[in-house]
Amino acid sequence: MAVGNDDADERYKAPALDKGLDILELLSETEEGLSLAEIAKALDRSPNEIYRMLGRLVRRNYVVRTTADRYEISLKLFGLAHRHPPMRRLVGLALAPMRRFAREAEQSCHMVVYDRGSGVVLAQIDAPSYWGLSIRVGAHISLLNTGSGHVLLAFVSDAERAMMIEERVAVPNETWPERFEDLLAEVRERGYEIRPSQQTAGVTNIAVPVLDAGGRPLAALTCPQLDRLDGGPSPSREAILSLLLTAARDISAAAGVE
Known part of the structure; x- marks a missing residue:
């Protein structure tokens, strides 16, 4: 070569x-x-x-x-790769698609990567209007009780998933979901997860994977979707999912894996 x-x-x-x-x-x-x-x-x-x-x-x-x-x-190379992921480059590639999503979906979104036993929020884009849910960049989130965690676990191999769960860092009030393996299989089959938040009332988490050329997740892209109660026009949940999937594909393409 x-x-x-x-x-x-x-x-x-x-x-x-x-x-x-x-x-x-x-x-x-x-x-x-x-x-x-x-x-x-x-x-x-x-x-x-x-x-x-x-x-x-x-x-x-x-x-x-x-x-x-x-x-x-x-699995040593897998572990090494996740100790120092190319976070800065990934953020740089993701910001434009994430901003476009937030503008068109009228919702906030954040990107989560796996790092040494937990999900870490790598980037956050606020909704364009005065309402929305913001997740702090750098926050460590549960692999078990979040849409981002489910996506990160669902699209890796069985061996990688076992390693991730074994080195999992527990967060406060974390619980094992019922039928967890079935849940992850459903996420993998659909290619996304739509599920009520287990942390915040009134929020529906829509999470999709950002995949590399081998179909492994580089990150999870998640929208904590909020419904408007004032009757104002806003995209449907299905439209928001479509916009989020497009954003994830755009990030993958920018990373040169499509």
């Missing part, structure tokens, strides 16, 4: 690093793991070369050796 000047690439090659990255990339594409011989054959390298590198990757917990003497990628 040459990038830029070929001579410069040759001058600054790091064969051991390339070998380790080749192994990680290969294992990331398999579900049941590979044997030493299968890895060596796929990478066109000798088993001795691969064995030493695999030993280091296992020792550093990037790769797991199973009882069947096969090698699988661990």
Whole structure:
């Protein structure tokens, strides 16, 4: 995979690093793991070369050796990726679609990412009128009792979900929803969640995922929707959902994943 000047690439090659990255990339594409011989054959390298590198990757917990003497990628890279996500760039890409949503839907919205056991509010756009619900940027929210948390959990793999729940940081008054796995399956099937807020009366949370190229959630985009009581014109809940889905797709496209 040459990038830029070929001579410069040759001058600054790091064969051991390339070998380790080749192994990680290969294992990331398999579900049941590979044997030493299968890895060596796929990478066109000798088993001795691969064995030493695999030993280091296992020792550093990037790769797991199973009882069947096969090698699988661990969740360590997943954990590392979420310790320092590219928050500033994601916010920069999201602000324009979020502002457009708020203006057209006449509702506020916020974006939540997963970070070390909880959802974190990364960006917030207020409704254009004098009424709306605002969520503080930087606030940590429940994975179990919020639309954003449900979306973040629903669109990851079973292994990732188990890891996220295991390292979950509990928030005050948090409770396990009934039929939680069924709830997440419904969110995954529909592609969004519309559910009364479990924190604030009169609020309906509409939450959708911002997905990467592999279908994993970069973030959750959520509108704490409020109904007007004065009879003034406002978009329907269905129209608000459509606008929110469009905003999420626009953010994904801006991030270069569509």
